[in-house]
Amino acid sequence: MKKDLLSIDDLTADEIYLILDTTEAMREIGQRPIKKVPTLRGKTIVNLFYEPSTRTRTSFEIAEKRLSADTLNIAVATSSVQKGETLSDTALNIEAMAPDMIVMRHASSGAGHLLSRICRSRIINAGDGMHEHPTQALLDAYTIREHKKQIDGLKVTIVGDLLHSRVLRSNVKLLTKLGAEVWVSGPPTLVPPGIERFGVRVSARIDEAVADADVIMMLRIQQERMQGAFIPSLREYFHTFGMTRARVAKAKPDVIIMHPGPMNRGVEIASDVADGPYSVILEQVANGVSVRMAVLYLLAGGVDVD
Amino acid sequence: MPVVMDAVRIGRSLARIAHEILERNRALEELALVGIRTRGVPLARRIAQSIREINQHEIPTGALDITLYRDDLMRTAVGAQPLIRRTEIPFSIDDRRILLVDDVLYTGRTIRAALDALIEFGRPKAIQLVVLVDRGHRELPIKADYVGKNLPTSPSESVQVHLTEIDGRDEVEILES
Numbered sequence: 001m002k003k004d005l006l007s008i009d010d011l012t013a014d015e016i017y018l019i020l021d022t023t024e025a026m027r028e029i030g031q032r033p034i035k036k037v038p039t040l041r042g043k044t045i046v047n048l049f050y051e052p053s054t055r056t057r058t059s060f061e062i063a064e065k066r067l068s069a070d071t072l073n074i075a076v077a078t079s080s081v082q083k084g085e086t087l088s089d090t091a092l093n094i095e096a097m098a099p100d101m102i103v104m105r106h107a108s109s110g111a112g113h114l115l116s117r118i119c120r121s122r123i124i125n126a127g128d129g130m131h132e133h134p135t136q137a138l139l140d141a142y143t144i145r146e147h148k149k150q151i152d153g154l155k156v157t158i159v160g161d162l163l164h165s166r167v168l169r170s171n172v173k174l175l176t177k178l179g180a181e182v183w184v185s186g187p188p189t190l191v192p193p194g195i196e197r198f199g200v201r202v203s204a205r206i207d208e209a210v211a212d213a214d215v216i217m218m219l220r221i222q223q224e225r226m227q228g229a230f231i232p233s234l235r236e237y238f239h240t241f242g243m244t245r246a247r248v249a250k251a252k253p254d255v256i257i258m259h260p261g262p263m264n265r266g267v268e269i270a271s272d273v274a275d276g277p278y279s280v281i282l283e284q285v286a287n288g289v290s291v292r293m294a295v296l297y298l299l300a301g302g303v304d305v306d
Numbered sequence: 307m308p309v310v311m312d313a314v315r316i317g318r319s320l321a322r323i324a325h326e327i328l329e330r331n332r333a334l335e336e337l338a339l340v341g342i343r344t345r346g347v348p349l350a351r352r353i354a355q356s357i358r359e360i361n362q363h364e365i366p367t368g369a370l371d372i373t374l375y376r377d378d379l380m381r382t383a384v385g386a387q388p389l390i391r392r393t394e395i396p397f398s399i400d401d402r403r404i405l406l407v408d409d410v411l412y413t414g415r416t417i418r419a420a421l422d423a424l425i426e427f428g429r430p431k432a433i434q435l436v437v438l439v440d441r442g443h444r445e446l447p448i449k450a451d452y453v454g455k456n457l458p459t460s461p462s463e464s465v466q467v468h469l470t471e472i473d474g475r476d477e478v479e480i481l482e483s
């Protein structure tokens with residue numbers, strides 16, 4: 001493993017499989033009466049979150065605590081960032097207190113790379129702007145593999161706000177690396193130009209994209225990142241791209257429906273689909289803790305020598 | 307490479323250990339076997355099989371991965387982390403007599419880690435240690451209750467246990483490292 005986990009590009013296919021296999025072992029710890037192992041005792045991990053997050057921050061914190069690391073959370077709303085400190089100054093100040101790892105979420109793409117250059121601590125990207133969210137893609141891959149036994153050869157359809165989605169970028173990189181056939185679908189205004197170069201099939205017709213899919217992954221409409229009119233209205237978006245039971249019926253009979261959360265019910269996904277029998281959305285959340293334990297464990301060791 | 311135990315001797319040792327376990331433990335329903343990954347697991351299953359053949363009693367058997375409890379994790383700045391595998395203990399260890407099974411007893415550090423790991427699953431009535439080979443050179447005050455073979459070795463040698471379930475053959479050999 002490299003020093004940091006900033007992007008799926010940092011991982012080889014073998015390392016991805018190693019993380020997924022390690023996740024399997026970590027998961028058992030969460031089923032014990034005492035959900036804790038001493039592995040990261042004495043390691044300090046700082047969770048530096050510049051954007052709101054419930055799932056990811058909680059998930060990392062639970063994972064860190066289950067591995068016995070000392071953790072602290074810096075929520076930017078109550079920090080010196082409000083007094084005008086730059087990201088690199090904040091990072092250098094945290095670094096001066098010698099943490100072992102920094103888990104960061106930031107609204108700017110590439111913020112993790114900036115930290116990686118100036119910090120000795122190991123950096124885990126917990127979402128940087130519209131760039132990547134590698135641990136989300138890893139937990140998605142783990143969830144898919146659990147249901148489908150393998151990822152190679154599956155048809156995975158990702159629908160929604162592709163343009164603003166770091167989850168999309170990480171998932172496309174990971175799933176194509178492991179041999180899945182990835183389709184994406186969304187309104188033309190929300191399809192990043194040149195996305196075909198990542199090796200995905202693009203279709204503006206959702207029915208074509210979901211036909212015979214093994215996995216359907218819905219992405220949230222990210223209104224907070226939209227400056228300008230990308231969609232006519234939420235109602236119309238739901239009508240054209242929302243995941244309804246009728247659309248699910250076009251996929252394989254054993255399709256699984258995923259969503260990275262937070263969900264906008266009635267916008268990208270109908271409530272009866274989100275809560276329905278094909279939905280694995282809450283399993284994704286549960287698996288998130290085990291995947292992050294695996295990543296923390298594997299990154300806490302030595303650096304590869306080339 | 308001197309072979310110190312062949313398939314027949316390994317089989318006999320495990321059968322003898324099964325008899326010793328039955329001799330020393332009256333309350334069979336209290337017993338459970340826990341094998342330390344990797345090679346302690348098939349050894350535990352074989353001992354369970356022997357006991358089943360002797361008196362038709364089924365001893366619950368589990369597998370323990372001790373990697374996350376090792377005292378030498380995170381001590382080096384280079385190299386990958388050791389692989390962790392699943393711990394599977396599908397029964398409560400509370401108030402049971404646990405027979406902890408490993409292939410080779412050497413420094414005692416693996417057993418130390420296993421004791422820590424096991425205690426987190428509950429409070430057993432007792433823990434007894436079963437090893438196929440005791441090669442000496444303890445670094446911790448740990449002693450086995452059942453030993454297949456005491457094997458005097460020098461620290462420069464290494465003892466390699468091969469088991470059919472994992473390695474395709476049953477054999478214990480000493481390697482000069």
